[in-house]
Amino acid sequence: MVNESSEIEKLFTEIVEMTDKTKEENGLSIIENLSLTLEQLYRHQLERLKSINLSTKRKAFQFAYLKLIKDEQIQANHQLTPDSIGLIMGYLIEQLMKNQSLKLLELGSGTGHLTATIEQQLTATNTEVAYQLVEVDPALSTLSVHLSNYLQVPFDVFMQDALEDLRIHTTPNAIISDMPIGYYPNDAVSDTYDLAFEKGMSYSHILFIEQAIRTVEDGGYLLFTLPSNLIVEQKPLLNYIHQFTYVQSILQLPKTWFKDDASRKSILILQKKSEHVKKPGEVLLGEVPDVKNTQQVQRFLNDINEWIKRHKNI
Secondary structure: OOOHHHHHHHHHHHHHHHHHHHHHHHOOOHHHHHHHHHHHHHHHOHHHHHOOOHHHHHHHHHHHHHHHOOOOOOOHHHOOOOHHHHHHHHHHHHHHOOOOOEEEEEEOOOOOHHHHHHHHHHHOOOOOEEEEEEEOOHHHHHHHHHHHHHHOOOEEEEEOOOOOOOOOOOOOOEEEEEOOOOEEOOHHHHOOOOOOOOOOOEEHHHHHHHHHHHHOOOOOEEEEEEEOOHHHHOHHHHHHHHHHEEEEEEEEOOHHHOOOHHHOEEEEEEEEOOOOOOOOOOOEEEEOOOOOOHHHHHHHHHHHHHHHHHHHOO
16 A cells, blocks of 8 residues: 555656646746646546545645745745645634535635645535635636646636626635735726725725625635734724624634734634624634644644534524
């Protein structure tokens, strides 16, 4: 029996070598050539891919992506969301929406790796999930299509601006986003949002939150990573959140993941108000431990489980 680490290394090496070779031949970007590599793998080695588990394929892709872009000048939104965030989000979704069929939408999905990580977490629970991804960057949206085929996990990918009218097929009951931080340049679109600034360009990450709240089903959940100080600093955003949702949880990510406190992020969990949803008796506040400390991680998961038990009994 081949162990997982050797299988990951073998597949990783193959992806890197194939991508480097095609880049030398066609001169396209690393991301475009990585798409071509994944396409070749699932077109010509489909049976082999079917025999490899999701975790192995995802990790091989992740390590290959990180190696291939190491010497490239890439945009911030081309970075992969860390595994730990995806696994925590997946765990929270699974616990909060247990025994429900999930219709999950990722806004600003990039490569699709965050959704793939969540799927890995949900696979063990046999949760039925329909995935929709929205990404404006053509190279990244194409890569996520090929990643879906390579992983054998169906994503419906929509290449469009996530802040324009969404062309998705199904209204989601859960929305996730690793928020792209920055200004949004299209004033004609931003002016349709309540949270747009009166003067100058608006923050795209604030508009993403409004778009998600507008889009999700009543009673649905929203999970975002965003700057830890954002809600405190943006009073109109806080008022909007309280008007349309209940804050369920704010979980600060470990300090060690960020260069300074100013760049630190948190996971924000909201639930859209509906006649069937009650205000939570307590908001889960906490700090995600460093994943290297297994005892603290287990305590953290136990705290989440206890909170969810109380939350469900409201």
